[in-house]
Amino acid sequence: DADVTQTPRNRITKTGKRIMLECSQTKGHDRMYWYRQDPGLGLRLIYYSFDVKDINKGEISDGYSVSRQAQAKFSLSLESAIPNQTALYFCATSDRGTYYNEQFFGPGTRLTVL
């Protein structure tokens, strides 16, 4: 089983709809992240969380919100989706206090907003 899972894997929605993307991890990591990737571009950080009670905005948080329901679960919401939020969304996790500071990514959610 994958260590970092994302649901749904693909979603098509309409402008103005509320959408939730979910991420779960079995790695036992404290830190979780949400990124978006647009064609031909790198990944941009939306939100990150260092533990259940610690949530922080990233580079491009406008139009998004998150919820850290448990150490293993981190959800991303688009309150009112718009077409320029069409992108590939990745969840990632990392541990703290390790020498090799590695992020583990989920398989991604492809979101299309019409």
Place this chain on the structure above:
Amino acid sequence: LAKTTQPISMDSYEGQEVNITCSHNNIATNDYITWYQQFPSQGPRFIIQGYKTKVTNEVASLFIPADRKSSTLSLPRVSLSDTAVYYCLVVPSGGYQKVTFGIGTKLQVIP
């Protein structure tokens, strides 16, 4: 945070060694140089990380000169399956919260 610069694309024939160089002129003392690989429609995957000199694992080698202002990822004897985008990152010891994944280097391996 240190900005990185790497070539946008590279081509290589199968079986050759590929070297991708990244510059990070304003790297800080507590920063680690880290490389990721990304295949289309998949999340990035960690390849290697180093602080100075040379690091080698089963996938790649990372060469870092003494001034740490650049680094070179070396992929030995590439195959078609190594076709991917490679990201060079400078990661502070405190974590990824302010790290930027740029557009990376798109490596195309040719038969």
